[in-house]
Amino acid sequence: MTMRLRAGLLAAAFAAFAPAAMAQQGTLRVGMAAQDMGRLDPHYAVSTIDRVPMPWMFNGLVRFPPGSIDASAIEPDLAERWESSADGRTWTFHLRRGVRFHGNYGELTADDVVFSLRKAANPQTSAFSGDFRAIQTVEAVDPYTVRIVLQENVPNLLGILTNYAGGFIVSRRAVEERGEEFKRAPIGTGPFALDRITPNQSAEFVANAGYFRGAPQIPRISYRFIPSDASRDLAFQNSELDMNYGRADQTWVTRVRRQQGVTVDVFEPAELAIIHLNVTQPPFDDIRVRQAIAHAVNRPELVRWRGPDTSREGQSVVPRGYQGFSADNGLLPHDVARARALLAEAGHPNGITVRVIHTQLPEMLAAMQVLQQQLRRAGITLDLQVVEHATFHQQIRQNLSPLVYYSAARFPIADIYLTQFFHSRSIVGTPTAVTNFSHCGMADAEIDAARVSTDRAEQARLWAEAQRKLVGAVCGVPLIETLLVFARHDNVDYGYQLRGSMSLGPQITEASRLR
């Protein structure tokens, strides 16, 4: 057999395999940067990989319009209308009729809604129980009416009930029948139902033909777990993926945008990175040292480093665009000379060295290294103790690091961010801890008053005042806001314009299609 003949046979053999492997008509293939999904119970969906497919499978009483995270545009979802009492404490939701759960789990009734919201509010069965603290009772008035009574006003009850986090409605019968199995085989009302999950490989979804907004145009979704960025990019370039989780990095965005027939969507919510300074521990118990840090930070440089398409300067201790955000807060400008002078005034003419615990996650570590260089110019040395990510999360909650770099996106209302990061109830190491690493509590009164205020103007004033106090006391220094990035081939039409997504990934709706 000649060499040429052998080569020909080899190529023919592979060519015979190749078409079957590469062509999968009618399946939307989504590449995700993760090794595996966690729990598929929506009330435990906390990581990006788990959040993205939740609105494919579930609905809330109300929803953000697809492609938007505008809290003022919230619209009906499972509830077709609602009304609230004059004092804003009693809310009545009227459900759509004829909405059916996946499989044989029947029609959605008020009983399922009551069960779901109580489950979401219970710390034993939900990761989002804290969001439901203000709810006093949830009850079914009749099979299609649900009444919610609040013990105190909340800034936006509809926000808690959207198709996000604890607001997803599950089938009561499915949870009770399946028990622990429910987190592997969930049942919702969404446009897609889980078909099967193959550990470490993919989750497969099928269209819910009986979806109440109409049968989805895409028959199947294959949600593939591909942790290696390089391999995921190659698979996308090779058209083995229709959509690809992108990196919020200018080089990546520019490179992928150059590919033919590819669109890169950059969308909200942005993650705001803040350095939290523990005001109870030296050297940050001296406000002059904290002010020195604030002056040493160079935000425009951080944006140039990460890229103008995917990032913007942080302007407050609340991300931009959140209801209640205020840029009028006295944020200190970049001024290295002033930083050095403040340090000298505080008794550190030769600068300071701070031991900081930080994660080895590449994106966060790189950002911290840029910050380290910026602070060094002002005589502040960060002695980075780089640890594995789970260790980082545990140790910063044990007050082992006086400076904590933390990047997060939350529900787009100032209250959530301010409460979780700057209310004294959330101080780490306490029984009610969330993520207050600075130990600041000087804006508690404003945060609490704004939460229950029914006067929108007064509420906005209180949130602005809280931000002024926290920025003035330098509890945290805002750095940079990083947006989300997804790439898609032009054969994917979401059916809406993607400007934002609270599920941190594109929603695939009944109107989405593969061209």
Place this chain on the structure above:
Amino acid sequence: MIWFVAKRLLAAVPTLVAVLTVVFIIVRIVPGDPALVILGDQATAEATEALRARLGTDRPMLVQYWSFVTNALTGDFGSSLVTGRPIIEEVGAVLPHTIDLTLASMVLGVVVGVPVGIWAALRRNGAVDIAARLLSLLGLSFPVFVSGIYLLLLFGLHWRLFPVIGNADLSDFGDRLHKVVLPAVALGLTMAAYITRVTRSAMLHSLGEDYIRTARAKGVPWRRVVWVHGLRNASLPVVTVVGLYVGILIGNSVLTEIVFNRPGLGKIIVGALNQRDYTMLQGLMVIYCFLIVVVNLVTDLLYGVMDPRVKQA
């Protein structure tokens, strides 16, 4: 023979228990909390405590250890703390992929490494020997995440002969074979490089022995001298290395699995470690240890086949 196998398996029990105890202690000493991983950063302390109680990670270490050992003895390794899926199910889903990759890499390593090693030994210090030594050095120094990406670029993206996503359909033999080729080449070439070097040195030693000179003096054909007298005597170190390497391949193929998007044991071990999935790690270690014991046993049995002078008693 059966008694030998039974004795070896019994002797593995203390090893297994010792490894498990060490793993059990180490994963709990390392900072990090599975409850935080599951609940994320917005959960209240109350919710975190409640989950710790449900997962049982708040119980005293000794109680957790006892429950783990007694359950493991009955074959129940529990469920993953993070996904909630039974560990046996998780491992069962990826084990065939790991076995495919390990076997294919091993076959490739042996098929390439042994003949090249022999050839290099026969042409000692000649062009072939120098080339084999250089290439094997290159194979050993080229990390799989670099060679893997080049292979994907060439055969996946440029010539489009193989897919970039390598998770095969287990029910389709053709698909499995198609998708194991590139990762097996990436992993197998490193193994081939190693085997080439070991075979070369073992053959050089063997070819210098008296029995080779005697065989040649008797007029035995050169081909027979090399393949029967030389190789058979040189095979023990080669078998030892292959056995050791297969053990390493099972767990250390993580980079290959990540680059080629293949599921596998290595990848889930790393994932479980990152997520502090204690039960998953423990279960994986039991299975991994068992596989190593089996590989070592097969290696020992092969010694007897290769060289009858090696007694199995």
